[in-house]
Amino acid sequence: MSVAADAIMGSMTSVPRRTTPAAVKVHDTILDRLGERIVSGQVPAGERLVAADWGEELGASRTAVREAVRVLESLGMVSVRRKSGITIRPSTDWMAFAPEIVRWRLRGAGRLVQLHELSELRAAVEPAAARLAASTADGVARAALGAAVQDMVTHADRANGADYLAADVRFHATLLRASGNSMFAGLTAVIEEVLVGRTEQELMPQTADETALRLHQEVAHAITRRDGEAAARAMTAIVDEADRAVQSLPL
Amino acid sequence: MSVAADAIMGSMTSVPRRTTPAAVKVHDTILDRLGERIVSGQVPAGERLVAADWGEELGASRTAVREAVRVLESLGMVSVRRKSGITIRPSTDWMAFAPEIVRWRLRGAGRLVQLHELSELRAAVEPAAARLAASTADGVARAALGAAVQDMVTHADRANGADYLAADVRFHATLLRASGNSMFAGLTAVIEEVLVGRTEQELMPQTADETALRLHQEVAHAITRRDGEAAARAMTAIVDEADRAVQSLPL
DNA sequence: TCGAAGAATATGTACGATGTATTGACGAGA
């Protein structure tokens, strides 16, 4: 790989060091490459590897590789032991709700399975969060919810665009936080991944679905009038509809 | 293996006491100290710190601090910018599901709040997992569920003991995995925390509640006969009862 | 007063050196 070779050359010669891409940090790049590789199954569970190999292959220093491996370890994807090296752990041990892992799974062959599983998770969590939000949301949160819905309506003619997506993400993120439960709020990043992934998979129509918009408004209104059951019902309908879109995909 | 499960294995006679994993590695020690400090609020959100200070204070090199900070960053607890240093992010951005964060919260003053939030999460997730398991669980999983219930019955006279707790944990863990959804399965460790924590808080009676045992059996039976709705109903009753116990605690 | 150039600073990255736990080979003894 020429990039790696270039990086190695650059580090050997003192003056012309390779200029790294501005916004991207090396350890983030390493982490991303390694994570994607493990999730995709290119490195099977139980495989034992040596950190130095990764560093050499990717043209990065031990420092960068170590930092990436440390994160992979905290994600439960690898275990590190002296002398033995780095062992890939079975996928059942992974922190499946970590945004990074979700993103990697959405990027690979298992993306439809991941989307479906995320839908099932949403179906369980989001109605419950809506029910809680109806009793705990303060004025600021209610206003934010309404504003997010309004933005969705505004950009309804480009439902597959970035503005609509941003409003949709803001709606669900606001609601999860408004539930007052930090566990639910912690799912924000994961929910965001599925919404972004859905748009990237081109599952969104050009024009927003009337029913979907109405349901979002219904959730916001129900929370405003503190009707938890109605909020949960409408949210259930939202995630059910989203799951149907995923289900319609060809496996 | 999770901390909770390990503790269960280690002690059969008394309530397992979760100890701080003897972090033999410096960066694990740093991570643990920093994480606990942030979660406890000793370093408030928005605070800007310098990595070198932490290193000097804890007597560790910059390398070790960097690795710990990298993990904290992946947990959403801090953001790192050049020159600006390390900024503590608001708790709403944290990955509340990370075992580390749950452990830190259970260790500090927010222990009871954390337990209550875990109950709310269970109420949302476990009935859904039971419904899924009814249609996807294979023979092995069904047998494991039945065996776990049987163990609970066997140790019903010591419902506040380690054996009953272990069977209870095994029941819920098996069910979550049997759902066939890796996101639900990934919540196993977190669910374990609340079960162990409930016993530690001495919320369990000496003799197991008749109703609770019957409900667990009902879940297992419903899953065996593929009755998803009945399984979800019974599981809802289980978590509702568990939540009442937590609610009774003084905040 | 304002803006641009430069200094200061904290993180980003690389690498060498040394410590150390773990492994696996090897050989002695039963």
Added chain:
DNA sequence: TCTCGTCAATACATCGTACATATTCTTCGA
């Protein structure tokens, strides 16, 4: 032949140093 202890090799663990780079702060000039 088998078992067990010893020892060398290995790969991570940690520290320290050096330099790059981005961001902020300061200073100075128009």
